[in-house]
Amino acid sequence: MRSNASDTVATILHHMPQVLFSLHWETGKFLYLGPGYETIWERPSPASDHGEEEPKKEFFFQDWLEHFVAEDRSQVAGFLEELRVDQRQRLECRITLPGNGIKWVLLMAIKKKAAHGHEIFGTVEDITAQEESRSVMQHFADRKNTLLQLLSHDLLGPLSTIQLSAGLLAGPEPLDEQDAAEILGLIALNCTRSVHLIQNLVNDEFLTSSESQLLKQRVELVAKMKLIVSEFRDSPNGHSHLFDFNCSAETLFVNIDEAKFTQVIINLLSNAQKFTPAGGSIELRLDQKDGRILLEVKDSGIGIPDSIKPFLFEKFTRARRVGLRGEPTIGLGMSIIKTIVEWHEGSIDIQSREGEGTTVSIVLPLITTQNEG
Secondary structure, eight states, X not given: OHHHHHHHHHHXXXXXXXXXXXXXXXXXXXXXXXXXXHHHHOSOOSSOTTOOSSOSSOOBXXXXXXXXXXXXXHHHHHHHHGGGTOXXXXXXXXXXXXXXXXXXXXXXXXXXXXXXXXXXXEEEEEOHHHHHHHHXXXXXXXXXHHHHHHHHHHTHHHHHXXXXXXXXXXXXXXXXXXXXXXXXXXXXXXXXXXXXXXXXXXXXXXXXXXXXXXXXXXXXXXXHHHHHHHHHHHSTTGGGSEEEEEESSSOOEEEEOHHHHHHHHHXXXXXXXXXXXXXXXXXXXXXXETTEEEEEEEEOSOOOOTTTXXXXXXTTOTTOXXXXXXXXXXXXXXXXXXXXXXXXXXXXXXXXXXXXXXXXXXXXXXXXXXXXX
8 A cells, every 4th residue: 555655656746847855954965856857957867766765876955056057056046045034935047958958947945944954845847938938928018119119109290290281171261272182192191101101010010920939829719710800891991892701610729829820810811802802702711620620711802823823932922912902012921821820730722813813721730629638
């Protein structure tokens, strides 16, 4: 019975996300170091392979410090020293791996009085993923603030001119046709400049965000895609096209980076809108087949010439085209879309005929009932 209990405890310790440790506070000698050490540090543990509580050789806190990033060692040393005053401590710091790799870890410890002095009990947890997510979030928070500053600064001039011009047109003094035409021309010019500024900022943000790390999560795709189509349909330019959404299932779950994949769909629908004449149809269709999800964006637009089809997925491609209503292009969209889809373990295909429209198909893995957990 005792053997079974010991085996159970050993199994739990081996699969815990944290490494348990204890050390003698006065001497810094480790008394126990859990089996997860090798997983986090990616190096042999000084603890015994047979699970004894005593290390196979004496291992001290000063030896342990060598496995932390040099700039963080003073903080780790201070972490131990501060237990002199405070019985509980926590610290986020970096450890070194073989091959110059680095991980973020969370140290937590308490100090307890023991038979021969004091003993420290603690845990080490790998928080690298959380730190990277936090870094990405901070990066985009900074970019958001920069974009807001750019918009507020660079749009202030054109919008002020538009406001002033509109005031002149609505003023009590009548204007002759030439003056009115000049003011209307000034309003149109500043509107165009403002729209181009916003488009450039959006394009730049799309390019930048595509280079960041994926933050995947479980997402219900049907409701998400239905909402995006609805937003296009209700947009100022959406009434000139027939937007439709169709799906063969009520719910479909996928593991995606929601922000990036949303950008992909918005980009595809925007392209369909750019190259579909007024009155044309644009459909987003979802289907489930053989454990995969098929997503299609289909339009009745002008199609893609055969001459540029081989270059659609190239960066800065010669396949760039201005939209039917003069919408600009940066020629990078499909290249980035393909990259993001492949990051999601998916594939993308484009079928098009000139004068008949285009269908962009994306295939993604489906989260089934068996693998949702």
